[in-house]
Amino acid sequence: MSFDLAILALLIGVSAIAAITLRDLVHCVLCLAVTFASLAAVYLRLGAEFLAFSQVLVYVGAVAILALFVVLLTRTGEPRAESRFSPQVMIPLAVCAFVFTGLAAAAWSSSLKDSPEAVGASMKLKDVGRELMTSYVLPLEVLGLLLTAALIGAAILAKADDGEDDEVTDLGESQGQQQRPMVATTHSDPKHD
């Protein structure tokens, strides 16, 4: 492992640990963004330009921002000062360990582990595109379908607030919407003056 990759690995590790241990949730998300960015740097170092730039564009530019939005929209008050770990830490830790062992075993047994740069360097962007549209067209299309389904689902969820199907929306919202014209009429009533 070369020196620059070691630095990047250290950065990834530190920022990932910081992302789960820091008290302030916004700091956690920003550390997560650092993790994403340094992962992209690893990809770039290995010669996978397209993957690196997509990583930055999608993960730093969209996923981290989305996480920030979620944190800001749900946050209540100051960050807590007490224990950083929840008692159920063991279960996710076990899952993570399992996934990590699986991935590590796969990487270790792979024939690519001795020359990581060989694959990336030979892949031009055009080849990536051709591979995506030929060998990997089915996963690509399935992913596209999944994302479309998610998008439509999000649109339906957002549409439910429109007030047309009242049984879905909470009553306070629809009442509030109905009240608004009433207030307006009372204001425009000349006798009320």
Added chain:
Amino acid sequence: MLGTGLIKGMAETARNFVGSFLEEDRLTTVEYPEERIPAKEAARSFPFLVFDGDDAEKGLRCVACQICEKECPPQCIFILKDTAKKPDFVGKMQFQPKVFDIDVSVCMSCQICVEVCPFEAIKMDVDFELSRFDRFEGLLIHKDELSKPNSYFRKIHPTDAAAVDANLAAEKAKAEAKAVADAAAKAKAASAAAAGLAAPAKPAAAAPPPPPTPADPILKSASSSTAGPGLAETGSGKTHAPAHGS
């Protein structure tokens, strides 16, 4: 159709852009330090003290009555009475201020001091370029700097100054006539020699006295205790004094 409004707007701004280079009257900017618009007659900045004649000490109209000091809302005037007296424009002995300071950083240019002054001694200046390097002592303006000749007052507020001059002249003529009558009565009663007149003969006294009916607006508004409307009226414009008098 979408976008037509934007194109119309951009055509308008382009016309403005090009027009501002071609037509001089589009640009209304006055480039201040080089170009100046002459001050409006009703303009006012901060008060100053008026003196008659050439000597600021001798001709100062202020009699240190301290009414302005008491009336000043932000309390920016400081007056110290002198023990010595000096004759005023009709020759009556009056007090004079030893110290007369106005803190222009405190003054709010309300003109109430002008309204309340019964001696026409304090008036509003039009000089607004009062930047100083020392913001404490520098903005505390003393008597010597505050005193400005009546000719300056005539120059900056001609209409107002004419009315004030006429008023003062009428007062002086009245005082002189009274003095003459008093002297005559005294001479008749005591058959003593007429002492002559105390006041030096002035051309204004020799001139036909102006119509006494148009009362001076400032005195008038000062006599009515409400300062607000009087303020607004005196500051309203150069055609003010005749309009008020009629």
Added chain:
Amino acid sequence: MIEWADQIFVLLKREILLLVPVALQPLASILLSVGPIMGVFATLFAATTVLERKGLGRIQNRLGPNRVGPFGLLQPLADGIKAIIKEDVVPYRTDRVLHTLAPILIMVAALLAYSVLPLGRNMVALDLDAGVLFFFAAGATTELAIFMAGWSSRNKYALLGAMRAIAQMISYEIPLILSTVGVLMAAGTLSTTGIVEAQSGYSGLFPNWYVLTPWGFAGFFLFLIAATAEANRSPFDLPEGESELVAGYFTEYSGFKFAMFFFGEYLGLFAANALAITLFLGGWNAPLQILDWVPSYLWFFAKLLFLIGLSIWVRGTTPRLRADQLMNFAWKFMLPMSLVNILASGLWRFTGDGVLGWLVCGSLVAGSYYALGLNLAPKNAVTKRIYRFAT
């Protein structure tokens, strides 16, 4: 001679590199690429601030700055000195690390984008295979910087401005990227130099620029609009909205940090305009064949100045959009229009640039523009408002 004038900077760099010891050559090469880019665009920034202020002044029938130096041309110098010597006020409760990092990150992100922009023939700092993608990736990080600035300030105006900015930038990033897809399809590459080279040459009198095709024309304007929104410029300046949010996400910044934000914003604008030139206006290619002798970098900067002037003009014309209008415009007009545009550019590939192509693609683009515009129009006509009590 023509060749020499065109390549003078490239040759100069090569000559200087020969003077440097071999061990230091990579470093020197980096410095010789980065230094001029930063210098030139900082100068352009200074020139643009004074041009913008004078131009906006003229649009409003004012004179604009004319005090410092001849015709006020040294105004940016005065502004810069003022920004540097001003006190750097940091509010007590701020998150100091993020507060300091944010302007740096925004500058870094904006400057990174320049590394893939071809400023002239053979004049690109980094000829990446995925150059356009790199550009957008660098641009995406500015969102994070803006959020950091708004959040770390502990100020409601700053936070509101940051939220608005991010919502707006995420919404407009999609049409921004989608509007370039047509070009990428036509050029068959993501490399910026490759795209410029694909637009070289002339068919008849006209150059082979993508803006001179129906889908390219629509794409160019979609790109410009989305780039204006990305740069938070009028009419999309809601995040800054002086009348509502003081200064938006940089409310709590002063002195040099504020200047860095300002600089970063303009750098982003230039970069977006430069990419528009690269993608649609033929990069450094001359518009007419007989003008081919003019050095390529001059053409690039002439086009850049033209687009900067256009953005100043638009800023002087348009009022600020309302938040719902902004989102409606992004999702109901820009997004479908850019999708239709991709379809049109795909069709263009099969129909060719003959009459058929113009007819099919042109009618597709124009028709969808008209239909989407109708959809965007206010539903009920604007009537005269009657005030019952206020007289």
